[in-house]
Amino acid sequence: MLKPIRVIVIDDEKQAREGIKLLLEAVPAFELVAMCEDGLKAIENIYKHHPDLIFLDIQMPEINGFEVLNSLDNHLRPAVIFTTAYDQFALKAFEHHAIDYLLKPFTNKRFYESLEYAKSILQLSTFKRFQHKMESLLKDYFQNHKHDTDTxxxxxxxxxxxxxxxxxxxxxxxxxxxxxxxxxxxxxxxxxxxxxxxxxxxxxxxxxxxxxxxxxxxxxxxxxxxxxxxxxxxxxxxxxxxxxxxxxxxxxxxxxxxxxxxxxxxxxxxx
CATH class of the missing domain: 2.40.50.1020 (LytTr DNA-binding domain)
Structure with missing residues (x-):
């Protein structure tokens, strides 16, 4: 029997977290190991649980989704499905780097399509290509947001x-x-x-x-x-x-x- 795909849901909106949890429960191949309401807790739980996949909200206060990923050691970055409300830069970046995302509000059909995409990412050769895409995405993001680098x-x-x-x-x-x-x-x-x-x-x-x-x-x-x-x-x-x-x-x-x-x-x- 194959091990379930371990998932963390990261979103500052409780309704969004609970919605994804409900949809995941219908798919036995996926195991929800944590839900996080902010970037700080997300980093802690990624290091603690080593998930295979995360659903990651971009627009969170104080620490956004890109900063969560940028704070992780490369070998600990899981597969990612971004969830976001309309963000012109983010959507263009995802499309340019062929990274999957869910645009809020999304349908059940679109959600389960993303799960199938996640399964394909988690194949070894595909995941390596995904990691390269993610590195390029983060590099582009922080080059375009240098004004957001207050310490x-x-x-x-x-x-x-x-x-x-x-x-x-x-x-x-x-x-x-x-x-x-x-x-x-x-x-x-x-x-x-x-x-x-x-x-x-x-x-x-x-x-x-x-x-x-x-x-x-x-x-x-x-x-x-x-x-x-x-x-x-x-x-x-x-x-x-x-x-x-x-x-x-x-x-x-x-x-x-x-x-x-x-x-x-x-x-x-x-x-």
């Missing part, structure tokens, strides 16, 4: 899930990056953006330091200045300075100046 911290509606609770989710250049909190050494604030410094990389995001302070666990991260939040696990030495100010010296040798206005936050730490 920012994604609002996390699933913070209670272990996958997200200890990571900062950053959208940059059309990709989603999960930065472990334990790797963040300090954050440096400017007028309209901040720099997030890890041991190997610096992420620049459009965010205020005040907002970031609320997102980070207070038991580990301490605001020491209007321009700095530091992960105290990386602090090697504390040195007093003039007028109640102080310096924190990190294990890397980096010196960060702290303000007396934030000194009381040091709590158990002694100067």
């Amino acid at each position: 920012y911290v994604v609002r996390n509606r699933h913070a209670e899930q272990a996958t997200f609770s200890n990571k900062l989710t950053i959208k940059a250049d059309g990709k989603i990056h999960f930065v472990p909190l334990e790797e963040i050494q300090y954050l440096e604030g400017y007028d309209s953006y901040i720099k997030i410094h890890t041991g190997e990389k610096t992420h620049i995001v459009k965010e205020s330091l005040k907002t970031m302070e609320q997102k980070l666990p207070g038991q580990s991260f301490l605001r020491i200045h209007k321009s700095f939040i530091v992960n105290m696990k990386y602090v090697k030495t504390l040195e007093p300075y003039f007028n109640g100010d102080f310096f924190l010296i990190l294990a890397s040798g980096k010196r960060l100046k702290g303000s007396r206005n934030f000194r009381k936050g040091l709590g158990k730490y002694t100067l």
Whole structure:
């Protein structure tokens, strides 16, 4: 007996998700393993379930369908049937690259035609051709949407899930990056953006330091200045300075100046 084709449905509209679920239930060859209401949850579930096929809405808030695909490792990208309301660029792109899509609202007949198309994609030789088409589609999309490359911290509606609770989710250049909190050494604030410094990389995001302070666990991260939040696990030495100010010296040798206005936050730490 052949294994069922594992499917994930990704759409921010509950009615759309439930509609596809109902249609899939009539076809035993397909097994629905997850339904996702946003791009962040979609990425998590694709990595978790390794589906063969996804139904992917394009026009989702914050992280759209193209950004979901662009954030996946190449070997984890499944076969895709896009679902979308009218989008001139997307429809032209799909037709140019011969990628299947369902234009909302679609008929049952059109849906089951897409399922047959998906079966043909999942043959090994056909899937390799599909992957090449998908690479070209994503390349064209992001070349035409360079203005959509703002870098920012994604609002996390699933913070209670272990996958997200200890990571900062950053959208940059059309990709989603999960930065472990334990790797963040300090954050440096400017007028309209901040720099997030890890041991190997610096992420620049459009965010205020005040907002970031609320997102980070207070038991580990301490605001020491209007321009700095530091992960105290990386602090090697504390040195007093003039007028109640102080310096924190990190294990890397980096010196960060702290303000007396934030000194009381040091709590158990002694100067």
